[in-house]
Amino acid sequence: xxxxxxxDLTTYRDVQLSPDFTELRxxxxxxxxxxxxxxxxxxxxxxxLADYAHGFMSHKxxxxxxxxxxxxxxLQFVSTFAITLIYVRxxxxxxxxxxxxxxxxIEGAQQ
Amino acid sequence: xxxxxxxxxxxxxNPTVNILIFALFVLATLAIVFRxxxxxxxxxxxxxxxxxxxxxxxxxxxxxxxxxAASFLGIAGAIALNGYDGFLYSIGFLVAWLVALLxxxxxLRNTGRFTMADVLxxxxxxxxxxxxxAISTLVxxxxxxxxxxxxxxxLVALLxGVSGRTGQSIVIAVVGILMITYVLVGGMKGTTxxxxxxxVLLVIGAGIMTIWVLAKYTFNLSSLLxxxxxxxxxxxEKLLSPGLQYGLTGVTKLDFISxxxxxxxxxxxxxxxxxxxYTVPDSKEAxxxxxxxxxxxxxxxxxxxVLGYGAAAIVxxxxxxxxxxxxxxxxxxxxxxxxxxxxxxxxxxxAFATILAVVAGLTITASTSFAHDIYGQIIKKGQISGxxxxxxxxxxAVVIGLVAIVGGIFANGQNIAFLVALAxxxxxxxxxPTILYSLFWRRFNTRGALWxxxxxLASTIILIAFSPVVSGKVDAKTHLSLSMITDTGVDFHWxxxxxxxxxxxxxxxxxxxxxxxxxxxxxDVDRFAEMEVRSLTGAGAxxxxxx
Numbered sequence: 001x002x003x004x005x006x007x008d009l010t011t012y013r014d015v016q017l018s019p020d021f022t023e024l025r026x027x028x029x030x031x032x033x034x035x036x037x038x039x040x041x042x043x044x045x046x047x048x049l050a051d052y053a054h055g056f057m058s059h060k061x062x063x064x065x066x067x068x069x070x071x072x073x074x075l076q077f078v079s080t081f082a083i084t085l086i087y088v089r090x091x092x093x094x095x096x097x098x099x100x101x102x103x104x105x106i107e108g109a110q111q
Numbered sequence: 112x113x114x115x116x117x118x119x120x121x122x123x124x125n126p127t128v129n130i131l132i133f134a135l136f137v138l139a140t141l142a143i144v145f146r147x148x149x150x151x152x153x154x155x156x157x158x159x160x161x162x163x164x165x166x167x168x169x170x171x172x173x174x175x176x177x178x179x180a181a182s183f184l185g186i187a188g189a190i191a192l193n194g195y196d197g198f199l200y201s202i203g204f205l206v207a208w209l210v211a212l213l214x215x216x217x218x219l220r221n222t223g224r225f226t227m228a229d230v231l232x233x234x235x236x237x238x239x240x241x242x243x244x245a246i247s248t249l250v251x252x253x254x255x256x257x258x259x260x261x262x263x264x265x266l267v268a269l270l271x272g273v274s275g276r277t278g279q280s281i282v283i284a285v286v287g288i289l290m291i292t293y294v295l296v297g298g299m300k301g302t303t304x305x306x307x308x309x310x311v312l313l314v315i316g317a318g319i320m321t322i323w324v325l326a327k328y329t330f331n332l333s334s335l336l337x338x339x340x341x342x343x344x345x346x347x348e349k350l351l352s353p354g355l356q357y358g359l360t361g362v363t364k365l366d367f368i369s370x371x372x373x374x375x376x377x378x379x380x381x382x383x384x385x386x387x388x389y390t391v392p393d394s395k396e397a398x399x400x401x402x403x404x405x406x407x408x409x410x411x412x413x414x415x416x417v418l419g420y421g422a423a424a425i426v427x428x429x430x431x432x433x434x435x436x437x438x439x440x441x442x443x444x445x446x447x448x449x450x451x452x453x454x455x456x457x458x459x460x461x462a463f464a465t466i467l468a469v470v471a472g473l474t475i476t477a478s479t480s481f482a483h484d485i486y487g488q489i490i491k492k493g494q495i496s497g498x499x500x501x502x503x504x505x506x507x508a509v510v511i512g513l514v515a516i517v518g519g520i521f522a523n524g525q526n527i528a529f530l531v532a533l534a535x536x537x538x539x540x541x542x543x544p545t546i547l548y549s550l551f552w553r554r555f556n557t558r559g560a561l562w563x564x565x566x567x568l569a570s571t572i573i574l575i576a577f578s579p580v581v582s583g584k585v586d587a588k589t590h591l592s593l594s595m596i597t598d599t600g601v602d603f604h605w606x607x608x609x610x611x612x613x614x615x616x617x618x619x620x621x622x623x624x625x626x627x628x629x630x631x632x633x634x635d636v637d638r639f640a641e642m643e644v645r646s647l648t649g650a651g652a653x654x655x656x657x658x
Binding site: 011012013015016021024025028032035036039040043044046047048050051052054057058060064065066067069070073076077080081083084085087088091092096099100102103106107 | 206208357405409648651
């Protein structure tokens, strides 16, 4: 591992302050924080509708027994699956390579 | 065995068939556990299964750990009786995984070794924070265990015709002894395999029943819902929209928000879920685990939606309410209606397996936390060999097993979905705020952690103790008590809500912030740097054990 070793990165603090790490942290937070806000807001919109908008939620769709509430509930499943897919793809591509590079630099430096 | 003639549904199916299928499952899992135990050498083997499970394997095991009897029996029963309001539980339980996926799983895997407390005490004062985290771990495990053991009592009442309190207590004791055996012999590796086997059986079993129910209605969901409404004259159309259980008054509506909050924030603070992330080699596998778990859990909850309405349509609410397990017996009764005593036996064995696998996971988590955090790090200050710790963990497992047996006998008959919701409230209040603060807030310090953990824990428990759950809840029609204390003369509740989350969760976040800003403790910049860099890059993370 000595060929990947970076002489400037001797402590965790050096790494923490390095531009590469700052960029990795910024990228991570800029993805996960808004995404968390998004799914929490969407979840609570749903919860409040289910709790306080009974009239709207019990509307039946096109003569069937399927209610608006059921559609909204199923949409929570769809959004959860979608966010999982999007995040895993994103993290595999945009997070792992840079994290691995930094890890090799650090573990090389520690040996 | 009293008055079986008064209760024609006291037993369903053939108890001999049920016991035979149970025994088969127990033998098979014991064989697996003994096989898995051959490589249990180090502490990392016993606590974390050698960190050698793959993401998909761990994802299946997580589903096995998470899809408890509450999910299967409790939610199916809640949908059958309360319709849409039962469905709301499963949505909260599922969406909650996104918190674990996005904010917690990978960072935790990269930073800790065996327990949640490893991460929380990483850059703060070791002993007090570790102690607090270990205590709240033990409390969550205790509530959760209680729910599972209570479920075991109800289940055997239905399936084995054991209607007497003594008989049920004996069965609860057998469950406890089996789970102690799994954990003692198999450690985390054996427990994980039991969970994997159980998750596969559970999903396949529920899947077959789902297709069967749908086939009866020519795969038309609308006609299934219509049939459920027709069979439920008391609830009628209300079965299909929210409000049947939580929409009655302003207080119950608030209670529902409280529950929703506890469900969505609780999962990522459940110690037995967090501990599973240490069983994989790195953070990428931790991410894959959660992704697999989300798919399996999500699909399973879609099955329970069909099963719940199916039970309402095919079995009907009157028969479910009359059965010994009440709401919890909806799914087994449905299995009997569909496939007779063989399908009932299989589904019951699966439900029983569910309880065993979940209690084993909880037991190993609680004993790891006691042995590693309290004994190894606090009492012995880290001056102890891994073997010494594991020995203590094994003793602890026995003690926890015995406590669970006694607690389970006491809690027998309580609604299990609801007991689990309380465990979630503790996890969301006492654990999650400190996990998030310590991962993401540089300034966070020891006092903040202690205030948040102990404040969250105490407020949750106090509010539960003085809630209608414990005393003073009376059914308006039958005048029977719905509380833990069944004597309607005893009523000391002053907190109006069943679930304390809406108060205790914001309070714990607030206390974490307040404790931090009022403390003069300087930030340990080096440890914080180490934690932040390790959490994101995986440098210095614990590696898989090579055998």
